[in-house]
Amino acid sequence: MRDMGGPTSDVLALLDATFDAVVIMDDRGRISAFNRSAEEMFGYRAADALGRNVSMLMTSADRMAHDDHLRRYLGGGEPHILGKGRDVRVRHRDGSEFSVFLSVGRIPNSNPPQFVGYLHDNTLRRKALATLERERQLNRLYLDLAQVMLVATNRAGAVQLVNQRALRVLRVDAAQIIDSSWVDGCVAPEDRGVARNSFRALLMSGSDEPQSCEYHVRASDGEDRFITWRGVALRDANNVATGVMLSGEDITDQRRAETEAHRALERMNNVSRLATMGEMAAGISHELNQPLAAIANYAQACARLLRMPSADMPEISGALEQISGQALRAGEIIRRIRSLVRNEDVRRESQDINDLIREVHTLLASDARVHDGRLELDLAPVLPRVTVDGVQIQQVLMNLVHNAFEAQGTDAARSELARIGNNGAAFEVRIATRPTDAGDVEVSVSDLGPGLAGEVEQKIFEPFFTTKQTGTGLGLAISRSIIKAHDARLGYRANQPHGACFYFVLPAHTEMPR
Amino acid sequence: MKDLPQIVYVVDDDDAVRDSLRLLLKSANIACEVHGAAQEFLSGYDPVQPGCLVLDVRMPGMSGLEMQQELNLRGATIPVIFITGHGDIPMAVEAMQHGAFDFLQKPFRDQELLDRVQRALIRDTENRARLRHTDRIRERLATLSPREREVLDLVTQGKANKMVAGDLGVSQRTVEIHRAHVMQKMEAGSLAELVRMMMAVAPHR
Numbered sequence: 001m002r003d004m005g006g007p008t009s010d011v012l013a014l015l016d017a018t019f020d021a022v023v024i025m026d027d028r029g030r031i032s033a034f035n036r037s038a039e040e041m042f043g044y045r046a047a048d049a050l051g052r053n054v055s056m057l058m059t060s061a062d063r064m065a066h067d068d069h070l071r072r073y074l075g076g077g078e079p080h081i082l083g084k085g086r087d088v089r090v091r092h093r094d095g096s097e098f099s100v101f102l103s104v105g106r107i108p109n110s111n112p113p114q115f116v117g118y119l120h121d122n123t124l125r126r127k128a129l130a131t132l133e134r135e136r137q138l139n140r141l142y143l144d145l146a147q148v149m150l151v152a153t154n155r156a157g158a159v160q161l162v163n164q165r166a167l168r169v170l171r172v173d174a175a176q177i178i179d180s181s182w183v184d185g186c187v188a189p190e191d192r193g194v195a196r197n198s199f200r201a202l203l204m205s206g207s208d209e210p211q212s213c214e215y216h217v218r219a220s221d222g223e224d225r226f227i228t229w230r231g232v233a234l235r236d237a238n239n240v241a242t243g244v245m246l247s248g249e250d251i252t253d254q255r256r257a258e259t260e261a262h263r264a265l266e267r268m269n270n271v272s273r274l275a276t277m278g279e280m281a282a283g284i285s286h287e288l289n290q291p292l293a294a295i296a297n298y299a300q301a302c303a304r305l306l307r308m309p310s311a312d313m314p315e316i317s318g319a320l321e322q323i324s325g326q327a328l329r330a331g332e333i334i335r336r337i338r339s340l341v342r343n344e345d346v347r348r349e350s351q352d353i354n355d356l357i358r359e360v361h362t363l364l365a366s367d368a369r370v371h372d373g374r375l376e377l378d379l380a381p382v383l384p385r386v387t388v389d390g391v392q393i394q395q396v397l398m399n400l401v402h403n404a405f406e407a408q409g410t411d412a413a414r415s416e417l418a419r420i421g422n423n424g425a426a427f428e429v430r431i432a433t434r435p436t437d438a439g440d441v442e443v444s445v446s447d448l449g450p451g452l453a454g455e456v457e458q459k460i461f462e463p464f465f466t467t468k469q470t471g472t473g474l475g476l477a478i479s480r481s482i483i484k485a486h487d488a489r490l491g492y493r494a495n496q497p498h499g500a501c502f503y504f505v506l507p508a509h510t511e512m513p514r
Numbered sequence: 515m516k517d518l519p520q521i522v523y524v525v526d527d528d529d530a531v532r533d534s535l536r537l538l539l540k541s542a543n544i545a546c547e548v549h550g551a552a553q554e555f556l557s558g559y560d561p562v563q564p565g566c567l568v569l570d571v572r573m574p575g576m577s578g579l580e581m582q583q584e585l586n587l588r589g590a591t592i593p594v595i596f597i598t599g600h601g602d603i604p605m606a607v608e609a610m611q612h613g614a615f616d617f618l619q620k621p622f623r624d625q626e627l628l629d630r631v632q633r634a635l636i637r638d639t640e641n642r643a644r645l646r647h648t649d650r651i652r653e654r655l656a657t658l659s660p661r662e663r664e665v666l667d668l669v670t671q672g673k674a675n676k677m678v679a680g681d682l683g684v685s686q687r688t689v690e691i692h693r694a695h696v697m698q699k700m701e702a703g704s705l706a707e708l709v710r711m712m713m714a715v716a717p718h719r
Contacts, residue, residue: 297534304541
């Protein structure tokens, strides 16, 4: 920058340091100072600009106006441009035009007067503004695209911001709730206490960790929706809480579906339990009638023997022993039935799996009888204990044994058995236990039926898949879920020499360290 | 043959039920023989032995109903009293259709069973007597000559000697001689008795 009777070198250094372009001109419009930012903005070197008329920087339309302004001001007219900023079009050295924000001031005590012009690159400012606007829109979009409800309130709890999702859930317009109380306006009355407490807790917590809570909001049409919320406090620069931001997920439908699914599962379990019991009722009554019949017969025989002149005392005492034995047998059957139909909560206890199998054997034996088959037990003499819900495991066993007998009894199974030369073989189902190499307990139920065809094997555990005409297709699916709940897997493998084998491995019971 | 003592056979797979039935029958002075399985009974059964059968419907292996059918195939006439652990109506109907004597549901009063056993034994005696009777008639029939058999058939159809003679193309005198031989060989005292004998062995029985 060359001195044209212009500013001192101190001032020039100052000017060069500013971001804005600074141009100083005299009363005839001649440039007396042209700072570094001006050089960059217009493409002229200061040396080339100094002494030339400022109009070289202007568009042709502005040139005339500029001269007019200057003349009017100098002639004592209105100071048209001084002190006010305005957008003007200016011209680069290469001829391209662009917008700047121009403010002009008269340098005090200058005579003849000198004027200083500050030119701020509008393109940048506009760009910044546009970017800001775009970001604002984007933020709005983010808010509105969000699948969660977003609500921000001030410290007093008045709604400051709300997204589309929240408006849809509440069925209101933004104008209806902006600046009104969130808790009093939108929360279901019975949940307002919860909402207020969580709001207060958020404001008071010194932490930025989101806090969770759940409460109902009430839509404008009176419907309550159940929302799970995560909230954080909004803070100013001094870390003072100025309000809260809440993000909420409408879990009404999900919760409803969960409840429904839970109920359906319960119903299914009950139905399956009842169905199994229904199928077994015939067998059970037969089973119970055996000891009762024996008791009646023995007692009546004793009465007759005692009426004889020479009573056969050893025979009578033997019969009396039989009577008490059979009464106990009947009681045992009843006890087992009761423990089977008991609808109690899941109860995991350390159990001897062989005991569970023997317990259910009585009932299963009657099932075997119905199917004209034999139920064999092949139990390992020494096994680790397992932690299971005994009733559930017994249900699974009943289901598997029942299936095994049915699988052998179908016409298809008979002809298949005839084909492989096993005609007329007794229906046999075997429940076996054995310790695995890993020290766990394998329980298997195998039969001598035709086994599973490949495509059946693929689908056998799918709910509602069944090979029986009257099957529900739920037995194995439920059995598998029960076994899964015991951290085990219900699996299938072919039995040798033929037939099906379903098995599961229960983890050995380990004592919890206390 | 007539003097063979009657035996009540009990076939039930349940040890206690089987043993208690044995004792009950013993207390009523009824001879009995017990078996735990159908095959065990069938392998030693002689149809000549009079008595009756107390049979459990449900048994592993051969069921009571299957055993009844096997006995029918063998032409056995022994009356069968079925006992069952629960009132299974279709099963009872099927058993009765196949000629079961009676059906009892466990548990039962001793007198119910003993009454039925007594009646079954009487039925068996009657059956066997009737069988012996018809057997004798058939034996006598076998001694008739073809001509005598023709005369018998026509006479028991109610035809007079003259008509029989016309039908067979022989003289009335010849018919009278044949007829006398028939009455003698059949040990019949009258025409009415001869007709009764023929009805007893008629194939529809």
